[in-house]
Amino acid sequence: MTFNPESQAILIVDDTPTNLEILSETLVEAGFQVAVAVDGESALEQLEYYQADLILLDIMMPGINGFETCRRLKANPATHSIPVIFMTALSDTESKVKGLSLGAVDYITKPFQQAEVLARVKVQLQVRHFSRALESQNQQLKQEIARREQAEAALYQLNQTLEIQVQNRTAELSTALESLQQMQVQLIHSERMSSLGQLIAGIAHEVNNPINFIYGNLTPATEYTQALLHLVNLYQLSFPQASLEIQQQLESIDFNFLREDLPKLLSSMKLGAERIRQLVTSLRCFSRLDESEMKPIDIHEGIDSTLLILQHRLKARGSYPAIEVIKSYGNLPPIECYGGQLNQVFMNVLANAIDAIEERYQTQNEVMKLGQIQIITEPLQTRWVAIRIKDNGSGIPESIVSRIFAPFFTTKAAGKGTGLGLSISHQIVVEKHGGRLLCHATSTGGSEFVIEIPMSKHQVGVDSLELEVSRNQVKCNVIAE
Template identity: 55%
Template sequence: MQKADVILVVDDTPTNLRLISEALTDAGFEIATAINGEMALKQIQYSLPDLILLDVMMPGINGFETCKRLKENAATCDIPVIFMTALSDTDSKVKGLSLGAVDYITKPFQEEELLARVKTHLELRSLTKNLEKKVVERTAELSLALEDLQESQIKLVQREKMSALGQLVAGIAHEINNPVGFISANLEHTEEYFKALVNHLQLYQQEFSQPGMKILEDAEDIDLEYLLTDLPKIIGSMQQGTERIRHISNSIRIFSRTDSDRKVFFNIHEGIDSTILILQHRLKANEKRPDIVMIKEYGCLPNIECYPGQINQVFMNLLANAIDAIEEANQERSFEEIKAYPNQIAIHTNLTEDGTGVVIKIIDNGAGMSEDTKNKVFDQFFTTKAVGKGTGLGLSIVRQIVVEKHGGTLEVKSIPGQGSEFAIALPVKAEIID
């Protein structure tokens, strides 16, 4: 059974209270009464009516002041107020309506008119409430749809970005491997051929101890003794160079690993090292600052079950952001100041106490963040960078990969002017999330 609407009748005349109450009760309404404005305001503190019939002319607080106080109170401001008055002048009506009243009933009034006006305004209030409810519900639906759309956009950006990056660097690694393999193989043959020629030359020197002036002069011109000493060193340096290129190519391959449809076991430290190598050019000294010092304190970690390509993207975004924060801080410092207090990024890894997870901390001594920025840093499309410099997706994608894709946690600590620390915790054994 539907609950009856409650109507508060405020009038200092007992006869009016009785007549109005009887008419409204017969019409099915629940009635509350008050003989003045003070009593009405006190009564409303304990029970809110659905509509108020308010007499204008009352001792103490009159109807206009009572209405004003009702509309100033957040709990009562939306309750419809209908004034009851013998005053019929336009100024009084305008004043009442300007204070927030919805209607006027002039005394003496007809019962049919009273009931019609009460029912009309109760229906209007009900319709308003339903409309507000629908607006709230629709707004919530639209907000959820917007969140889903933004989530889909992030996933699409992440997928396309990783796919394009993976194809690019994998292609580069492949192109590097071919000539490097050719050079490396030929260096081995070159070294063997050189040793054979040296042995042959030494045999000539033994068999022909007096080679003649032309040969002696030519040996002096080409500095034969130095050549025989230095050429093996050159070949050795070239071999070291090719091994270095092989290492770079292997790091690129590790970084660009395309994810399968399931998680695989992966060496976290290899992922970090490959990412650092990709960013090496940004760590080197330039005319404005010395090298950014990279400090690595690795614990003894097992391989973890994850999507390697996505985890490498987390390292890439966090390390690139750390470098950006350092560059931002450097704008306020001279070369000598930076040299005295060097730029640095520290990476700490360790196993959790229970052995079920790993923790990776990336700490920089860059510009740091305010409390407001720190609270928004993982929000979608939030960025502190200038227009065209950032999408606001980097750290949002990091959070999605760590928390949603791998069931881990991501925390940030930061102090303006001192730097930031991002702590990633990942389970060793994959959880069923996708």
């Protein structure tokens, strides 16, 4: 970055020709390019096309003086950075101060000392030269900074896009996972249902035949025994004095007790056989799993057969008292549905209710408050039906309510809970029947599950607003209890 006088142009502004001459000569000899102007206005005009690197400016001139010229130079963006050196009389301190305050960089005093003029001019030109070099470096630095900022912004943008892509992928993956889980549940469900269904149907069939022999033979067996006892009576009347052997036999079989007990025994056998027949009927009803199409059925029958299957868990067991089941069935027409699958829903919800009551017994040791399950069925206004199953069990903590329908979610001990009951029930009610499965807390701290389904498949998708209204009324009922 060398400083070369020949590339430097100096404008001298002075109204005294002698001054112009002396200065020009000195500067040209030193190698500078020189231009001159005789007053302020012509200097300003000249500067519109002449590029000066320095201006030597006289103060006292006709027209606008040096101060005004300097002010205008500094006010113009095209010229404001050109260094100005005032030329003033030696003693005129006031003018020097004023000149400097107007933006001049230096002053030289008249009469001129050539060496001093040259020295001051060179210093100023060098300062300007270096400050320009600095400025250009500064400019380069600024450009570099801008370039880096741009690169940074591009990087940020890229990062942002990447993040969005990652988010999208994560969302896609979790949707895929969810549907995979659903599929898994469906698979387990259908696999279980078919094996369970086959098992139940097989047992029901196998038990059905022998129980029918027993049941069918019980009536003739009763009649035969009555006839035989009657015959013995007749013998006793005809031969009051029995032989010793007969008397011994009568005593050894305790005939008087036998005569009284045998009819009772037979009638209790009949009762038992009837129970087994009922159970078989329930099992058959429950396992209507192979149905591939919807059929109109009495859902009360389905609920009752499910309750019968759960009977052993509802009775008093060990330290647990019996669980009371309060049914209040509404007047419902046959409902078009997959009966076996709906029974599975009743089974899951009722089994959960029993679990919840047992849990309360265990954790709160609150055997005083007896377990109670209420089953209410009722038609809704929109040709839908609602089946409410309410328990006074342990209740569902607020923190898990949103998760209970998720596949594999369970709060029960390993081996006891699978976490599939509600998710399967949800699928059956919502997907298979176009219905709804709702759950809320009861005023007693237990839970209520509400199964809502259309009475026939033509009702699916019925005006949901109407349903909303009827459901709100139901909610009010719960709160009003």
